[in-house]
Amino acid sequence: MRPLALDLGLAAGAGLVLVADLFTAPQQKRLLGQLSVAILVLLFVASFFLDTTGAAFSGAYVGGPWVLFFKRAALAAGALALLGGLEHVAERWPHRQGEYALMVLSSVLGMTLLPGARDLIFLIVAFELMGVPLYVLATFGKDDSGRHSAEAGLKLYVVGAASTAITLFGLSLVVGLAGTTRLAGIATLPLSPLLGVGMMLLVAGMGFKLGVAPFHMWVPDTYQGASTPFVSFLSVAPKASGLAALVVVFSVGLSAHRATWLPVLVTLSALTLLVGNLLAIPQPNVKRLLAFSGVAQMGYLLMGLAAGTTEGIGMTLFYAATYIPTNLGVFLVVHAVTRADSVDPKDEGDAERTVSTFDGLARRSPWLAMAFLLFLLSLAGIPFVAGFWAQLYVFMAAWKVGLGWLVVLGAVLATVALYYYLGLARAAYVNPPKRSSGLAVDPALAFAIVVCLLAVVLIGVWPRPLLDAAMRAAAAAF
């Protein structure tokens, strides 16, 4: 069970939180969240010391650098998002802190298991283990923030369930043709119309999870309605895992038929870039704007994958890894401002925040504004923050296989993206503050933001270690 050491540790940790929840006095529930963060951090650190190579379940699961890369990403994202929301959850749902932490841990468990799957049943179970807790988390705020949270949860659930059904249907066709659920078994399938249908269904199902256009409709509604610390998690971690699933099924399993599915990915990438970037422009609501920007980011992510090379996968992994601290950080800053302003009785509420929420942020809290600016610049792909390298690397990967037009499209749309990111930056730096009060940020949230910021800046200045790790991971995927 050596390759699964971390996952077993996580499962044990989740069990511990579940049991501890039963025996914790209501006023001490805060400990559960802290315990969960500690578990995630501990496992993250342990991932650097434990040897998790090898196979388990007679080859249904294979460990190695590829899996480890995603495990670390998921653990880090879970820890940061949980840490950032610690106070918020304790305040809003004091009795349900244990549940909240448990759901996050379960979802992370699904994410750590998924990339190692070499069996389709294993894959889909891990995929659902990741997805189902997210539905619960999305509806957490239904009793206090009104209809938006219920809508968010329901949309995520219905779309999620539908996409699972589509994925399963696609898988059933593939498995039916191959007669085995093993990835190695489907690799040798000859191309047939039925397999083609199966592959298209799989792309659609996973596209829903990733929020790739035209399957992105749920993204803005869910982001808007769900509680912001949760959205910070939802907007990054499942994306990385969705990417892992795509690579496992297509690049590893169905690599013989790349001539069929690569053009589909290329088209989806271009479409996602267009839809995400263009629809983000008119959004007055911050969370919806960031949701569409997140859709656009998936377009860049797919671009690396659409290159179809191992190098392209490596660049995509790098992209996903930099996207985690960047987008998580952005949403945590949104959360910090939201929380500070929510004491105001005239406050418009979590789901109704417009860009003007950030008016004069630079004067209310210079550090928070700087963090916000750097995260936005990273999303826009500006040098010396992580996003620049990420965007450049996927461009390079796509260029090398002759997708020049896609690179041009991406580069031009990056300028469009800069327009709306600068709109947010303008509110923070140029506009006068709407509220004169300063901004109090609780220590846990501040710490989470600082960690994200450090990651974004350090990767931006010195991308090499992460790039090397991503390349090693990509090479180990096969």
Added chain:
Amino acid sequence: MGHLLSLIVLAPMLAAVALLVVREEQRLLTRVVALAGAVASLIGSLVVAFVWDRAKGGLQLAEVYPLVPSLGIALRLAVDGWGVSLLLLTGIIITTGVLASWTVKEREKEFFILLLVLVAGVYGVFVSQDLFVFFLFYEIAVLPMYLLIAIWGSSNAVADAGPFKFVWKAFQIGGREYAAMKLTLMLLIGSAFILVAILAMYQQGGSTFDMGVLGAVKYAPAMQKWVFPLVWIGFGTLAGVFPFHTWSPDGHASAPTAVSMLHAGVLMKLGAFGVMRIGMMMLPDGALAWAPIVGTVAVVNVVYGAMSAMSQKDLKYIIAYSSVSHMGVVMLGAATLTVNGWNGAVYQMFAHGIMTGLFFALVGLVYEKAHTRAVPSMGGFGTVMPGVAAFFTIACLSSLGLPGTAGFVSELLVIFGAWQSAHAWWAIPGVLGAFITALYVLKVTRDIFWGPGPSEHFHDLGDAKRTEWAALWVLGAAIIVFGVWPRLLLDVIDIATGENLGALR
């Protein structure tokens, strides 16, 4: 001397980081730290100019730090003769720019931080010998501009007129936020073109970004013919090439003094430098094929910019359009592909940088005291601000190319170059541009400074003060010194031109 170039780039960066911990209330300390960063880099540039071995030529003071070896990216720094002169220009402009913005009133700390980050990017571009790092610094140099203009820019004067009044109102054309966004987006679309060109060169040049290696690669002529225009448009946008210059008048007119100085004085040169260094030198066949168009468009720049300047009423717009015209001279020199033309182009970068820096510093002073930029409402300021008037006249004389000023040397060289080139007719509009320039700069000087004393409306006018004098003297002296003794810099430029043009043939 081993790390001289990286120190020049780092000095402003370090000053910016140091400013982060300075408290907002420590206003003097903020300025002193910013000035220290600027002066340190200027001293570094001066040292470079002295230690750069004229007998040896070529790229000197090389430094290499591997960044991403697997992709062939490294921080390769080195300067040739062109780089030496442009480093010097940047040092002079940033130092005087900090001195000229001594009186910035709000959010000084952030202002100086952004200014220093920007200038670090500019230095980086001039010293990098790695295509990728070149691009990286280029982006750094462009982006802080958005906040600098949007926050500290001059008032939101929306000049609504004509049948399209409603469009002007809707987009707040002429306002600083409009100008800032326009500038940033136009320049970044330009950089998207550059990125595509760089990727193409990287791909076909053997997967390295080393400009030395890529420069030696003989790209297929067909490829060069489509990559060169990308580089030309990309960098040309920043150089103010017609019709991609429209960000420049709006941007320069709206920007605060130091930013206008830096942007018109140095950043536009960065665009021209990019066209010459990357476009013409690394894609010689493309440059030869496109030179007729590049030169003809440059000629349009010269004349159109000058005529636009003539019809402006706003002092800052006049200077901004004159920059468009003068950058046309640079591009014309580059397009001639002759020794004289290239020497003139680089010398014009230097001369125009100093001159326009002085102009914007003076315009800032006038605006600060008179609270207006409308030329028709001014008059007779010379009696109350004699120093400002004198320096403005010097800048004007250099602008129209009077012998004895730096502007004369460069314009003469460029016109010579144009005459010797395959398109001798370029010289005619070149001279015409200088003539129109003479018309409008002399008119502006007369309208503002000379004539009977100012109306009662301008009761609180005064001459320059303290640090402002320093800025004016440095820039004014540079115009004269480099006009009277051009060899001081021309020798160095000439060495590099000889080598670079030799590589092109």
